[in-house]
Structures are given as C-alpha cells and as structure tokens.
C-alpha cells in the first residue's frame with residue numbers, strides 16, 4: 488500500500504524545476520529554512536563545476552501549505568534555474584531562437600549519459616532534448632520533496648544522515664565493526680567533502696585536483712542511514728512491498744548510482760552465515776535487541792527497529808573534458824563526445840540526494856503503517872502501534 492507519491496518536472500536549463508508531493512497529512516509544520524538548507528547542502532562539495540556557482544537554490548512554495556502548515560492536499564513547489572536567464576533563447580518552453588539552439592545542439596553523444604539511448608528511444612536529433620531532463624539538476628527537486636518528508640519523520644524522532652566513505656581510490660578507514668550510524672553523527676556538514684573521517688580529506692582533495700588537471704573525473708561511495716525507525720515498516724508479503732527492494736530502487740534511480748548495499752550486504756556474501764547475521768536478545772527494559780547490525784535494519788523487507796544503513800556506489804562523472812570516443816549521429820563519423828560544463832566529482836551531493844530518497848521511502852512506509860489524514864491522527868495511530876510493539 489502506498490501513501491506518498493511525488494512527481495518532478497523541468498529541464499536543467501529550463502525556467503525552473505517543479506515538484507508535486509501528495510500524501511502528507513494536514514498540520515505538519517513546514518520549516519522553509521530547513522528545506523533551503525537541504526537544497527544548499529546538495530550544491531556544496533569540493534570538485535563541483537561552474538554551474539553550482541551560478542545557482543542559489545531556494546524553494547518557492549506554491550500549493551498545499553498555508554501559513555507554514557500543510558493542508559493535506561498535494562504540495563507544489565518550484566526551484567528556479569538562474570541559468571535560464573542565459574539559456575532562454577535555447578530552452579524557452581514557448582519559442583526558441585533556431586540559430587542559438589543550433590549552436591547549443593548536441594549531436595555527439597557522451598558515453599555514460601542517456602544521450603544516445605534517449606535519442607534513439609524518443610527519436611530526437613538534438614540530443615540536448617535528452618540531456619536536459621536526464622541531468623542530475625532534477626535531483627534538486629527530489630531534495631526539496633525529501634526535505635518535507637524529513638520534517639514528518641523528525642516529528643516522530645526519525646533522523647536521516649549521510650557521509651562520504653570514499654572518493655575514487657581514497658577510502659576512509661572504518662572501525663572493526665564496519666559501517667554504523669554513529670559514523671554519520673560526526674560528519675562535518677561544512678567540510679568540503681562531508682567525509683566520515685577527515686583524516687583522508689587532504690588525500691581526497693589532492694586526487695580531485697589531479698582529476699581536474701587531467702580532465703578526468705571520480706566517483707565514490709556514501710553511507711546513508713536512518714535512526715529511530717520503528718520496527719514494522721515495509722512487508723514480506725509481496726515483492727513490491729519489501730522495503731529493502733524499494734530503498735534499493737530509490738537509490739539506484741539517483742543519476743550515476745550503480746550499486747547499493749544494505750548493511751553488510753556486500754561483505755556478507757564472502758562470509759559464513761555464523762558471521763553474517765544479527766543474534767536476537769531480549770532485555771526487559773529495551774525489549775528485543777541485537778548485538779550487531781549487519782542486516783542494516785531490514786529483515787524480510789521489514790524494518791526491525793535497528794538503524795537503517797545503506798551504502799551507495801557512484802560511478803565517476805561521465806562527462807570528460809577531452810571527450811570520450813563517440814560518433815556524430817548526423818555524419819556517423821567518429822568524434823570526441825561533446826563537453827558540457829561538468830563536475831569532477833559530486834559524491835558529497837549524492838549523499839544529500841540519498842538522504843532525500845530514503846526520507847521519501849521511509850515517510851511513505853511510515854504513513855502506510857500508521858494511516859491518518861492529520862498529524863494528530865498519525866500520532867495517535869503511531870502511539871497505539873508502538874504500545875502494541877512494547878506489549879508484544
């Protein structure tokens with residue numbers, strides 16, 4: 488059963504990005520400054536390209552909220568693209584200047600992008616028609632929607648955080664037990680790379696500088712976690728209700744995220760079963776507890792009350808300054824793929840988008856479990872549910 492849904496619209500250099508988020512209960516306080524903080528966090532990070540220096544993302548709330556409180560209907564908001572001022576002759580939804588559009592046309596598809604596959608599918612000969620929507624600029628809209636969900640989750644004591652584990656070959660040293668939510672508590676949001684351990688920050692910056700000098704790019708890995716999640720979200724009864732599957736799908740929908748591991752998902756494949764699972768214990772004060780959290784808070788597609796831990800693996804940015812080998816779609820001649828202003832790496836930003844996607848999935852599963860049209864009703868249902876858990 489689904490409660491929340493959201494749709495985004497808009498192109499990278501179009502007038503703005505739009506989000507419609509449906510399903511939040513009435514009476515939730517919307518803190519615009521938190522929303523704009525999340526949007527700003529997505530823009531930061533050492534290794535970003537020129538675009539992020541132009542944009543100053545801020546949400547303009549346009550529907551579903553009155554006087555700072557949700558009304559229970561669909562919420563709409565917009566994030567302006569400042570760069571549209573320059574791109575209007577090329578990207579106006581109403582009328583474009585054919586000469587300007589020709590100068591900005593993309594006919595040499597960039598490997599690792601949607602350019603060629605999208606052009607073939609949608610029969611577009613200017614691959615800008617694909618690039619503009621496939622661009623990760625769209626993720627600003629997701630971050631705004633996720634931020635609203637984060638406000639709901641925070642109301643019920645659920646926090647979501649992320650931190651960078653590695654950039655290219657530079658990895659943060661991990662404690663013996665591997666990843667945990669406590670690694671995320673120490674992430675310095677104002678640091679250039681949002682690493683879980685800043686002792687490798689200088690090495691990572693050196694590697695990014697080298698990438699920039701060589702016209703090359705880097706990916707990395709990020710831990711996204713949630714704490715305070717009650718047991719019982721998601722379900723084992725149907726394939727598409729399994730929350731592990733839904734979280735993985737949401738994370739893989741982030742541009743350039745190519746693999747996801749839940750808890751010790753990858754490491755467990757190389758272990759004996761006796762070293763891979765989390766024993767069940769009971770104490771009268773805390774109820775059921777676990778000495779470890781290798782499952783990352785999910786068993787059988789249901790939250791088990793432990794922290795949710797998700798590691799995302801991001802491929803290196805696909806646009807290289809010197810252009811990878813490609814073919815011009817008009818002449819069919821070999822060419823270098825066109826260069827479009829680009830990041831060297833965007834791993835720290837990817838973590839912020841991961842937080843938003845986790846917030847969207849968890850808020851949906853939370854509301855599906857509790858039901859309720861108003862925040863008060865959700866709270867009553869949540870308390871009854873938690874009382875039943877304690878009495879189990």
Ligand SMILES: Cc1cc2nc3c(=O)[nH]c(=O)nc-3n(C[C@H](O)[C@H](O)[C@H](O)COP(=O)(O)O)c2cc1C
Pocket residue numbers: 536599600601621622623626741742743744802804805806828829830833836837840
């Ligand atoms: C925050 C963020 C910023 C990105 N910035 C760029 C960029 O500047 N240049 C680029 O080529 N790809 C960038 N990407 C990755 C592309 O959007 C992505 O690789 C492309 O759309 C193809 O999708 P896929 O990698 O999921 O197949 C970025 C991804 C994220 C998450």
